[in-house]
Amino acid sequence: MTNSTPILCDGCGLQAPPQHIAERVRRLERSTRFRPIHIDVLFIALDPAARVEDDFYGPPESLELFDSLLNGVDIRESVELNPTESGAARLLEFQKRGYYLTFLSECALTQRESDARPRDKGAELQHISRLAPALSRRIRFNYRPKHVALLGGNLNPLVEILRQSEIAPLLLLDHGQPLRLPAAGDAVSQARFRGVLSGKAPSGATPAGM
Numbered sequence: 001m002t003n004s005t006p007i008l009c010d011g012c013g014l015q016a017p018p019q020h021i022a023e024r025v026r027r028l029e030r031s032t033r034f035r036p037i038h039i040d041v042l043f044i045a046l047d048p049a050a051r052v053e054d055d056f057y058g059p060p061e062s063l064e065l066f067d068s069l070l071n072g073v074d075i076r077e078s079v080e081l082n083p084t085e086s087g088a089a090r091l092l093e094f095q096k097r098g099y100y101l102t103f104l105s106e107c108a109l110t111q112r113e114s115d116a117r118p119r120d121k122g123a124e125l126q127h128i129s130r131l132a133p134a135l136s137r138r139i140r141f142n143y144r145p146k147h148v149a150l151l152g153g154n155l156n157p158l159v160e161i162l163r164q165s166e167i168a169p170l171l172l173l174d175h176g177q178p179l180r181l182p183a184a185g186d187a188v189s190q191a192r193f194r195g196v197l198s199g200k201a202p203s204g205a206t207p208a209g210m
Contacts, residue, residue: 011106013131023052024107030057031102034091040098041172041197042145043069044135046124046154047105056101059087068181069151072193073099100143104131104158125157132161139167146170149197150178172196 006015011024027048034057045065048055054062056069066087070076075093078086094101109127135158139148149172150158156178162168174180174196182189 009107012109013105013134014107016107020107026052027055027057027106030055031100033057034095035100036095036098038098039100039143039145041100041147041149042139042143043099043101043149043151044155044158045101045103045151046127047103047107047109050108057091059084059091065181067184069101070094071184072182072190073097073197074190074194098146100145102138102143104128104135104155124154128155128157128161132158136162136165136167139170147172151181152178153180172199 006017007021008014009016009021009024049060049062049065051062052058054060056066060066067077070090073094075090075097077083078089081089105127109124139145148162148167148170150162159171159173159176159178162171172179174192179193179196180189182193
């Protein structure tokens, strides 16, 4: 019989069955193919999609995060290629520019939810506090990026934690806050997103007057 005894997962720090570990390995294998040798901007979101099929480095079946981030850095879909080829080409361009996406939790936190309830903000805060030290070590000793850009308002607590660490000088913030992923077709939000990245003025502090 297959051993189903839970073991500690390095990706989320929780006990998990072998299937969970196997899914994490699949995600890592996919992302490693598109990891730059030298990372210019390390994008960090809370956690990956619940379904492995929707993983960013798939490319995914669900394009919500995929399109938002890639359009945000002005990497557009090719009309000359089929969707699969276009997705792979966009990921290669993402890699070529020195961009890399990772997550605070390398496993999907939503996989453990039993229904479609909104996320518990208190639970998210606990996850952030628990996983932040491991993330800091990964940034310093594994990724070693020139810049770090947090994605999404749910990572606001992580800003304060990283400001107290050696990561502070690397942070790219939007008025002291994590970057908001631009909405599809929203030229204003896309321009703001690119402006923070193109400025490349890392700052762990809120600008004066904010």
